[in-house]
Amino acid sequence: MNVVIKADEQLISKIKQHYGKEINFESNIPYTQFVIDNDNFKIIAYNSNKVMFQGKDAAYEAAKWDNDLLEAEQLNNIVTLDLNESIGSDEVGTGDYFGPVIVCSAYLNNEIASKIDMSLIKDSKILTDKMILTMAPEIMKHVPYELSVLDNVKYNEIQPKNNLNMIKAKMHNHVLLKLMAKINKTPQVILDQFCPPKLYFKYLNDVDEVYHDIIFETKAESKYLVVAIASIIARYTFLLEMDRLSLQVSTPLLKGAGPQVDLQGKELVKEYGEEILDIIAKKHFKNTKKILEN
Ligand code: MG
Secondary structure, eight states, X not given: OEEEEEOOHHHHHHHHHHHGGGEESOOOSTXXXXXXXXXXXXEEEETTSEEEEESTTHHXXXXXXXXXXXXXXXXXXXXXXXXXXXXXXXXXXXXXXXXXXXXXXXXXXXXXXXXXXXXXXXXXXXXXHHHHHHXXXXXXXXXXXXXXXXXXXXXXXXXXXXXXXXXXXXXXXXXXXXXXXXXXXXXXXXXXXXXOHHHHHHHTTTOSSOOOOEEEETTGGGTBHHHHHHHHHHHHHHHHHHHHHHHHTTSOOOOSSSHHHHHHHHHHHHHHOTTHHHHHBXXXXXXXXXXXXX
């Protein structure tokens, strides 16, 4: 698929900055400023400042630079497989210092899909919080789903003894089985891949019941409608949990794990003591060290 966006100088320099070393300024394609070519996508920036995205991740990459375009183009790229029903599974919160980890599995078939405004469905990472908060409740009315919420207290308790991917694998397996029991069916499962499938199943070695028939795919939330829906529900639940924790500490907790988060962490420790991190943060992140130093 091809996606073309019209950029300006400013956007062109942002694009250059983003792809850095991947950029080839010496392409032999005529009238081009630069080309980026890898296994998943190809980007051609023309002298006219038109930028063309090609390849399987074209829409995903293009959407980073043009939100409107996402609505028009990416939807054509999102597929439900050639099936009339499927389950998608995704998780959120693993990159955020504050807040829980949430895994969601969602089920979709043609009939349910017809009840949802599909023009709204996108990768939850690209949607704003406000959009998620508006659209998720409507989706959740129609779509069968199951959630697993790992709060910070529990997370900090089990994380030191378990690899994070193992924790995620167990959460995914748990919600998948729960959802299949709920809908009483075993449709094709698509899981947003966070580790190689072999490892995923290795992590589940000591689990009694393991669901095996899974398609693993990276960036699945931008390729499969059903995974996009799971990610929206997971994100929505994460936002609600963040609100709840924010109320506890009387300040809106920041997402991510950047320097601002460290500053906020320091403030919170000053006010509530070190123990507050046990209940609002993922303590093994490097942020903890920075927050607690001096
Ligand atoms: Mg994911």
